[in-house]
Amino acid sequence: MSAEVAEHIRTMIFDGRLKAEQRVPQDAIAEELGVSRLPVREALITLEADGLVSSETHRGTFVVPIRSEDITDHYRLYGMAQGLAAAGAVRRITEPVLDRLDELHAQMSSNDDPDLLHDLNWEFHTLINKTGASRRTLSVLRQLSHNLPREVYSLAAAASPEANRGHSRIIAALRAGNEAEADLASREHVQQESHQVVAALKRDGILAD
Incomplete structure (x- = not known):
């Protein structure tokens, strides 16, 4: 499930629905896909390893600018x-x-x-x-x-x-x-x-x- 969520967020980044430095709306994505927050959090770990997002303690996860x-x-x-x-x-x-x-x-x-x-x-x-x-x-x-x-x-x-x-x-x-x-x-x-x-x-x- 987390792989599908990661692909969804990845697509949102590359089609412009999620902008550079925007906070990733985890609750909204979970609701949109009909999943709990767990696969969303797991997906963000994958995307951070790919260099597409960055997590900040007590602030959330943000889209990294793509160059x-x-x-x-x-x-x-x-x-x-x-x-x-x-x-x-x-x-x-x-x-x-x-x-x-x-x-x-x-x-x-x-x-x-x-x-x-x-x-x-x-x-x-x-x-x-x-x-x-x-x-x-x-x-x-x-x-x-x-x-x-x-x-x-x-x-x-x-x-x-x-x-x-x-x-x-x-x-x-x-x-x-x-x-x-x-x-x-x-x-x-x-x-x-x-x-x-x-x-x-x-x-x-x-x-x-």
Whole structure:
């Protein structure tokens, strides 16, 4: 239950319902979600570990201002982990997996439904991650994937020309058996996504800088 509450509060922070330095209304959130205050308190412990809120004794828990570098660093770390997974996938990937990546790439290139694009993009990268990542790298990827809400990841257009070129480059590196290129292509692809996300969050007034 606390994980769902944490995701709800995380979404409230990134869609602007909770502003920087605003006190988190624990009672109101508990009432809205139909839960006791316990899962809300547990959720805030998780969010404090993620750097999104800060607790002050006898005052409450407050939203920490989010800056561009926070998002950029998140995506840089994400890209490093995905690069490791892609390099590992070069050594383990099979033809059926490559064919499925081609199918997903083609579907993303010819679709404009945001929800479907998010799901296709998620499957594309998850397939590579599960094929090539070590257990430790998968653990890091799972943790990073939960640090931002789905709506933020969706801000990076999976059907943009840059995204399509990135996916094509990753597939080409996997087919060529080039670990270094698979790593680099994945990291640069994620970096390109970070630029879109930062720009969108700035436009929406979510970032503090």
